[in-house]
Structures are given as structure tokens and as C-alpha cells.
Amino acid sequence: MRRGRPTLREVAAAAGVDVSTASRLLRGQDMPYRAETRQRVLDAAEKLGYRPNQQARALRLQRQQAIGLLVPDLDNFGFTQILRGVQEVAAEQEYTLMLVEAGAGAGEGGGISYERLGLEGRVDGILVAFASMDDPNVQEWAERERLPMVLVQRGTPSYPASVVMDEQRNVAVMVQHLVELGHRRIGHVSGPLRTDTGLRRQEGFAAAMREHGLAVRPEWIADGGFHWTGGQQAAREILDVPAEERPTALVVANLISALGTLSAVHDLGLTVPGDLSVIAIDEHIVAEHTNPPLTTVQTPQRELGRRAAQMLLSSLSGDKPSRVMITDPPPTLVVRASTAPPPPDGSADNG
Amino acid sequence: MRRGRPTLREVAAAAGVDVSTASRLLRGQDMPYRAETRQRVLDAAEKLGYRPNQQARALRLQRQQAIGLLVPDLDNFGFTQILRGVQEVAAEQEYTLMLVEAGAGAGEGGGISYERLGLEGRVDGILVAFASMDDPNVQEWAERERLPMVLVQRGTPSYPASVVMDEQRNVAVMVQHLVELGHRRIGHVSGPLRTDTGLRRQEGFAAAMREHGLAVRPEWIADGGFHWTGGQQAAREILDVPAEERPTALVVANLISALGTLSAVHDLGLTVPGDLSVIAIDEHIVAEHTNPPLTTVQTPQRELGRRAAQMLLSSLSGDKPSRVMITDPPPTLVVRASTAPPPPDGSADNG
């Protein structure tokens, strides 16, 4: 078998110095080396192609200089901006970012087996995106592993470290847009109510409706589960009734379930936005290409990622984490063709 | 500061045995322990919440039990099935999979700085997906790091370890479908010709056209760069000519550039499939929701991921890697609304 990577000891030997000298020098520590010594060490390292062994260093330093980011499902493209934010901060602070798709570790029981992810001892801390509120496993696991953890895009009353957005405001922007178009009969394809985000978006929906003096009709609300099929089923439930009992617009709690919603709407023979307006949260290039192109709300996802990473990293150096809500930049509407004034006969509010 | 994780030494002490005994026993090695010893060790480990330190183990074993998967851009959702395949195999063999978005390490020079990814020494080997042929850095880097590497979905004449698909056949399926619909004037929004996949898809296109006795018109071929804007521009180049000089169908070399293509087509006031049929490679739920829904070719991506991971893992135990082409399962057509017979006046072949 071929020789592995050269070790520090070998470099030192080649340069005729002690390992400690080589170690200091190669890390740029201290100042006063004899110019010749420095040269010899540098040359030797260069010549042998020396690269420090992270593992040995980590073992010695008791620090991996790496953090993990756990996401549930990479097919859900709504999260990439969060990832960007996390990446930026990690790079700035010279941490390695390890992305892990949590679904990958799902055991037979349906629950996620966090142990199977093999992150134990490979990272100094972990960012958990979109963990549902009722997944006690994450928290337990992080505790057992003594792994500092920050929840991203999900808060949990019982956990002290999280970064979320002002979902109330996000949803308010959507409702406002619809109201301005003349809608009064508005329904909601929500996220799972057991998730913090799903819950807060739904509460935000109710609040925004009340603010505009509109009725929240339970039969116009259904759980789209934040995924494609869920969005489809929810829309079907809400819309498969006589025309006069239907809402004229649907606020959808995330982008991928909005795709399912559109699908159901078309299956029912309805047109968007002629019969029904649809607006969704989370902006992505895909929204430009749906049929019709989707009006969306762009949220501060990148900032969310940044703040979460910053919090995790600073908590590694002893700072106390906290519950943070991102409010800047504010959510902005990206108006496309899926929203329009309600059909003439549908503008009456019978709620 | 709070006590870290308990060490093996502490467990051993608590159980009143030597670390070596605890080590063996906890790993399930050997057989003959005194029942009482076993119980004491197990109890102690349980009580203290012992988890082995991966780093120390890795240092000792000279093996990380982890592999990396480098992808260029997570916004490109075409790769998730490959990821699934890789994940399966990694899990089966109890390897941890670290996903890294390579774009993240891009330096100012535009090139990717692989060192900055910080994978060095954290993984035993690496899978590189979609690396372009002219990126000498990857190969150099892997060599310098003595990191076994397998190229996924990209071959390179000079590199001995890769897994690719039969792009010739993938493209043939698309051309065949169009020909069966009656098209004879077919254009191609290709991938970058400096990438192996882009090149092979284009060659496949030319070959398939020849096979059907159709002319390959250079002005009907443009590089869509495998991304959104590229697909848009390429389509514009090809289509922004008098109607009688346009193709009646476009074969697009990947899904995301097909979105850009659709966008350009609409901007030009053309309808799909009325004026122009569009077919793309790579299947994804998003294709069901474009306007109109896209006819695609589903390729054996998962299998590709599996084979690549298997090759990497087996090369870690000394097997010689090779260049593999996946041919099974065969590519299958997913027919949707974006393909139809050519317009009556367009079926004439003036090529």
C-alpha cells in the first residue's frame, strides 16, 4: 500500500528541527525564527506536500472546527437560501460545514435515528433546520451528545436556542395583497400544526383575517403538511364543494405544497387566477415557471441562516444562546400571475 | 464549563476494569467475558451515557468511516436521486455521508477552492458529482490530499474512476419520441461542451438525428450551460428568427435549463407545444408543474449514485476503481403536455 500523507514529524525530520518548531512555524505562531530555519521547514513541508491531520489536531484541541446542518429533505428546494446564509458565516469563521439530510437516517419506526447520522464527535455544534416541534428525539440526542444545537426556522417553547422569522408578518403580507385585490373569501393550506412554523403561519393567517374584518372559516383551512401531496389533498378538501361555498383565494404555507395545490386546482377544472387566486410563501426561481407563475412572499431566509450560524458559533465560545426572531429585511411580495381580483360573483362575503 | 462527554477511561474506572477490557467489550469484540464484568461495564457505560469519541478512534484506526459528496449547487434539484443512491450505500456500509456544496468554497478567482471546504482529513474518500471536465483543481486537490475520488455523472479521459450514464441512449429516447410525433426539425439546448455529460449528450443528439436521417443544424444548437439563464439565452438564440427557420422541437440537456427555455419561448410569444415541443432530461416533480408540464426522460440516477458509492467504498479496501457506465434500469419517457405533433406547416423538413 502506498505511503499515506506525510506527518509533521517527517517534515520536522526532513528540515532537521523538532516537531514542536515545525508545528509552531507552520501555523504561523510566534515570531522569532531564524530565517534559515523557517526556510528549511517551509521547504520541507512544501516538498513533501504536508497537510496537517485534522483529526489529530481536533483530538488535541478538543475542537473540530466544524458544524453540522441538518435538513429534513433536500428535495424541498425552499431551504437553499438558508443554507447560503449558514455557509457564509461558517466560511467567514473558518468552520467546515457538513450538510446532512436527516431523512437519510430515518429508521423503520418512521422516527429519525440521529445516531445513525454519524455526526457524533465530528462537529462542534449543530444547526437543525425545520425540526418539527414534536420530535423530541433531536433535543434528546443533542443533549446526550452534549452537542450545542440551534434550531433554525423552528422554535420550541422548551428550547432556548432558536432563530425564526416573523411569520405573522409574512402571512399578513399575503393576506393584505389578496384583500387589496378584492378578496374576502380566503382559505389557507397550512403547514402541519404540530410544527412551530406551521402553527405560527396559521395563527398569523387568522390574525390577519381578523384585522381585515374577515371571517376565518374552518372548512377553508386544511393541513398541507409542507409537502407536495399534502398540498394537493388539502386543496382538494377545501375546493371540492359547490362553487358558491368555495373561497376565492388560497394562502399556501410553503412553496412545494403550493405546487400540489395548483395540481389539485387544475384537476378540479378550476383556473388560476380566474376562479381562484393562489399565493405562497418562499421565493424560488421555480415559482416563475409554474402554471400560472406563482405570486410569492420572499422572506429573509439568508439572514435567518446567518443569524443561526452566528448564534451557534458564538455559543461555542461560551455566549448564551437565545430565541431570536428575524425581522429584517422585511418580507416582500413577488407578484406574478397566480393572483388577481376574485371572479365577479365571488366577491360577495357570505362569511 | 460543563464536563464534556465521558471517556472510555471513566467508564472503565467506574466499572473497575481496564480501559482495554471496556474497549473490547463495548465494541462487541471477542467472546469470553465474565458475565459480571460484562454487566458492570455495560451498566457503567449506560449510566454515564458513554459514546465513543470518533476522532480518537479515527486517529487510531487511520480511518474516518466517512465519505464526502461534493455537489456544485444545491439549487439544482436534478441531483437528489443520485444523492439518495449514495446515501443508501453509505448507510448500508455504516459510513457517514458528508454533503458539501462546492460552490460554497468558490474563491474570488472564480475557481473552486477545494481546500477551503475543509474536508481534508475528515473523510476517507470523496464522490465528486458534476465536476466539469476542465476543472483540473479537483483532481489535483484529491491527489495532493491522497483522497480517493470517484467522479459521478462526469467522466474524464485522464481519470480512472468514474460512473456515468449512457447519455447516448438517454438522448436517443428523446429524439425518438419527437420523431414519432412527426418532428423532423429538431434543435438542442445543450450542456456545456467542456463537460463530459454536456458533450456526450450533444454527441448523442447528433447520432440520434443521423440515425433518423435528420439534419443536425448548427444554428439550432446552443449551449444552455445546465442552468436557468443559460437555457433561456440558448433558446432565444435558436428561436429568435423567422418562423420558417425555426425548429419545431427542442431537446434540452437538463431540467433546470429547460425552465429557462420555457421562459424564453413564452417571451417570444410562442406556445408550447403548439408552436414548439420541448423535452428535457431528468425527471422531478417540478416538471409536473411547469407551464406546460414538461415531458422528461427519467434516468437511472439512483443507481448511478449507488454504483459510485460502492466503487468508492470498495476502492477504500483496495479494489481497483474503474470507469463504469450505468445502463440499467433503462431511461424511460415521462410524457406530459410539452410535446405534441409539430404544427402543420412546420412538419416539412427543409434541412
Add this chain to the structure above:
DNA sequence: CTGAAAGCGCTAACAT
């Protein structure tokens, strides 16, 4: 059946 001891590659006091 279990313990002692060496050492993976590195860093950080503590010497000179």
C-alpha cells in the same frame, strides 16, 4: 479472562 503499555499526529506548557 483481563491488564499493561505503546502509539495514532498533533499542540502546549515548560524547559533550556
Add this chain to the structure above:
DNA sequence: ATGTTAGCGCTTTCAG
């Protein structure tokens, strides 16, 4: 200005 030494937590001969 550089060398000596100990040790991070684990596995593995080699001895009993």
C-alpha cells in the same frame, strides 16, 4: 530561538 515532554481518547499487541 528551539527542544523535551506529556497527553487528547482510543485500539491493539503482548503478557500474564
